[in-house]
Amino acid sequence: MFEKTLAELAQGLNAGDYSSVELTQAYLDRIHKEDSRYNSFISVTAEQALEQAKAADALRSAGNAGPFTGLPIAHKDIFCTDGVRTSCGSKMLDNFIAPYNATVVEKFNAAGAVSLGKTNMDEFAMGSSNENSFYGPVRNPWNTDCVPGGSSGGSAAAVAARLTPAATGTDTGGSIRQPAALCGITGIKPTYGRVSRYGMIAYASSLDQGGPMARSAEDAAMMLNVMAGFDPKDSTSLEHAVPDYCADLNQPLKGLKIGLPKEFFCAELNPAIAASVQAAVKEFEALGATTQEISLPNTHLAVPAYYIIAPSEASSNLSRFDGVRYGHRCADPIDLEDMYKRSRGEGFGSEVKRRIMVGTYALSEGFYDAYYKKAQQIRRLIRQDFIDALQQIDVIMGPTTPHPAFKLGEKTSNPIDMYMEDIFTLSLNLAGLPGMSIPCGNTAGLPIGLQIIGNYFAEAKLLNVAHQFQQATDWHLQQPADLFPATHNTTEAS
Amino acid sequence: MQWEAVIGLEIHAQLATKSKIFSGASTAFGAEPNTQACAVDLALPGTLPVFNAEALRMAVMFGLAIDAEIGYRSVFDRKNYFYPDLPKGYQTSQLFHPIVGLGHIDIELANGAHKRIGVTRAHLEEDAGKSLHDQFPGMTGIDLNRAGTPLLEIVSEPDMRSAEEAVAYVKKIHAIVTTLGICDGNMSEGSFRCDCNVSIRPKGQQEFGTRTETKNINSFRFIEKAIKGEIERQIDLIEEGGRVIQATRLYDADKDETRSMRSKEEANDYRYFPCPDLLPIIIDTEYVEAIRATLPELPDARHARFMEQYGLSDYDAGVISAYRDTADYFETTARVAEDAKLAANWVMGELSKFLNGNNIEICNSPVAADILGQLLARIKDGTLNGNAAKQVFEALWNGETDVDQVIETKGLKQVTDSGAIETMVDEVIAAATPQVEQYRAAEPDKRGKMLGFFMGKVMQASKGTANPGQVNKLLKVKLDALCD
Secondary structure, X not given: OOOOOHHHHHHHHHHOOOOHHHHHHHHHHHHHHHHHHOOOEEEEOHHHHHHHHHHHHHHHHOOOOOOOOOOEEEEEOOEOOOOOEOOOOOHHHOOOEOOOOOHHHHHHHHOOOEEEEEEOOOHHHOOOOOOOOOOOOOOEOOEOOEOOOOOOHHHHHHHHOOOOOEEEEEOOOOOOHHHHHHHOOEEEEOXXXXXXXXXXXXXXXXXXXXXXXXXXXXXXXXXXXXXXXXXXXXOOOOOOOOOOOOOOOOOOOXXXXXXXXXXXXXXXXXXXXXXXXXXXXXXXXXXXXEEEEXXXXXHHHHHHXXXXXXXXXXXXXXXXXXXXXXXXXXXXXXXXXXXXHHHHHHHOOHHHHHHHHHHHHHOOOOOOHHHHHHHHHHHHHHHHHHHHHOOOOOEEEEEOOOOOOOEOOOOOOOHHHHHHOOOOOHHHHHHXXXXXXXXXXXXXXXXXXEEEEOOOOOHHHHHHHHHHXXXXXXXXXOOOOOOXXXXXXOOOOO | OOEEEEEEEEEEEEOOOOEOOOOOOEOOOOOOOOOOOOOOOOOOOOOOOOOOHHHHHHHHHHHHHOOOOEOOEEOOEEEEOOOOOOOOOEEEXXXXXXXXXXEEEEEEOOOOOEEEEEEEEEEEEXXXXXEEOXXXXXXXXXXXXXXXXXXXXXXXXXXXXXXXXXXXXXXXXXXXXXXXXXXXXXXXXXXXXXXXXXXXXEOOXXXXXXXXXXXXXXXHHHHHHHHXXXXXXXXXHHHOOOOOOOEEEEEEXXXXXXXXXXXXXXXXXXXXXXXXXXXXXEOOHHHHXXXXXXXXXXXXXXXXXXXXXXXXXXXXXXXXXXXXHHHHHHHHHHHHHOOHHHHHHHHHHHHHHHHHHHOOOHHHOOOOHHHHXXXXXXXXXXXXXXXXXXXXXXXXXXXXXXXXXXXXHHOOOOEOOHHHHHHHHHHHHHOOHXXXXXXXXXXXXXXXXXXXXXXXXXXXXXXXXXXXXXXXXXXXXXXXXXXX
């Protein structure tokens, strides 16, 4: 049961092999037994999950089940869930019970999905290793000495460890794709504005985008069918028709034009990753695709531009956490200033403070033109690079990350080293383009991610390309060696 | 030395939208604290703003009314600062690309001359909540009902040179926004408030002096007093060898003085940047022209028409046209009464006295405009004299609605029968021997003034219904006959 995809589980539910309550209970038990090894969940909502499962089973027996009815998933703890703690990985919100559902959560609820709980994450989605969580680091199921990536590290690890069939994530600079790559799962960051941001706690509003994290492209397509669409509550969501993302998965790839940006195959790239990506490209050629080298000349400016824009927006977005209305308030403040300083000083972790300070500085009078305005100009150049490139080709491919999963603590002392892990992912957020990561190899027992980038609203194309690769290869089916220790082995594991 | 004041004003007009500028919560005034603040107003994590298009329409109306450049692409910016009644830690405003650009209005000065005052810009922004410092000992209460109420901040050029000019400008802006129906203009509830930037310079000098900003003044009278006081304070300061420090000041109406709130050194760096949660507002000429077609007659045009059409004096026309509700009321009354001057006198006189005395807005007047018109028609046709009309008005104010019935029941129909009047006059003269003797003893040119006593007695005897003209004439004839 734990090795099945969402699509397979849906078949099992329809065939009556198991009920949603049984499926949900099995996953809850597995989380209960195994998550101490990974720390991928912040909150497990067993009671609500079983209620949702019961309701889903009732719908199914009444003949009213949809494609997602009764399927368990988990939500990154950045999505507000009514009546459930929504911490965003921060001490600041450790006591915050959201009084409403994020649009994404609402949509999954309406589709009949079961939420197992809330997954761990870097505090306020700031990080690339999930070491910045108030609830402790998440461990990579492939090697528990390694990080799972971040910021959606809990979602990635939970899917990789088969603690949930799928999970939601968010991606501001690579936070879906990088942990997907490091944990050997499939993740897609949709076009900016494709998935509503309402109820998704903001890190950098112009870059944040929610998306699916799952075991296969087909599962990601099923999830995106639920998640995508215009939301009147989010002014930046787009009124663009939502296709059935499952409809074109089986289109053949003959004639697909793939661009390989020379800037992505740089000196910093781990040779094993380079080799795996090249091998994957060969596989696509075998499926009928053609390849050509392209150039994205401003790629080297993406990290500096991102680390101005994202912290600037964050410095303002996180001002609301002031201890006045909700969240952490320091004990016995002597006056207003003391309350602000200590509440925020105690509530935020060091990476969040670092980015608030960087952003505050970049927006300061006298520095605005040199930093924020300049970064926005660079952002337009980066966007133009992609638009130009995508006129001649269908998709861009390259590595998702320059390195495989690194050891816990390895990069925590040097923020710049950590930031460089996102060099291939964050230019897409600056451009607003969709991108996904799928497993395409491994090195020293750690998975490798292939990044596929498409034009605006080309999610269906990306999912089709990924699905065809997954039909021809089995990288996405590989899983960590000791997922089911003998003592824990259950009969469901087939 | 001859000093000249330089004054620029920032007016915050609350726009009369039903819901807030970025959320669906109600903007109604006076509800229980925090009952009109939704998740967005409380700035709960994850919430996002959605712009209320009604606020845009109102801002564009104002822009057209002051002949301003309209911002076809306007952008919301975030003004970042911490304050407990500012839930997001930033105010969403428009710094770089406001919805309304350079425009102007004309004000009339005491000497009758007109002066043009530039309006630099008007931009949309959200109001903050309120901090309540006196209800919870040792703590501060926060009421976020007002948070997110749409404001139009109207910024003038530093074109005014006296407190009187400033007040004339504020009154004119007030008349425009209330006539447009985009602001209720209620200053005591804070719907319309004013920040005054004041500096002084030696007369003839081009360069501006250092200015102070006095915040949130909420009556015309306080604006005048605060500016006058601030000009005097600055002159005294400089003449005593001091210098003006750029600062934000507060006007204390109880003490009638301004005091420093914070200096420039303590001022925030607001770190403005474009709000990434809101898209730029793009409008086209079609949208703007459709709004232009809906503009009501503006105060200046109405003022001119009232002089032209009704023959009102410049002053009366100005007062009546300053509020749309007053102007509308007047026009209805004048039409029903078929006498505009009589209507103007009553609207500005008796009606105004009752409204002010009971603190009632003209739109809520217990005496409707057409009813007052019917009453005035009875003066015009001679049924009522002025005195009796006031008695009828009082009855109408207290709930009566049928003018003729009130006249009938109270027996207030004017007595014009000369026989009846003559009888009353004779009785009064016969009963007032000492006064008649005084009248006779007086110089002929002093006698006119002494008629008042006899008039009063006759009117009293007729319960106010005798025709005053006839009484006056007859008294004069009869008394003068006694003098020969």
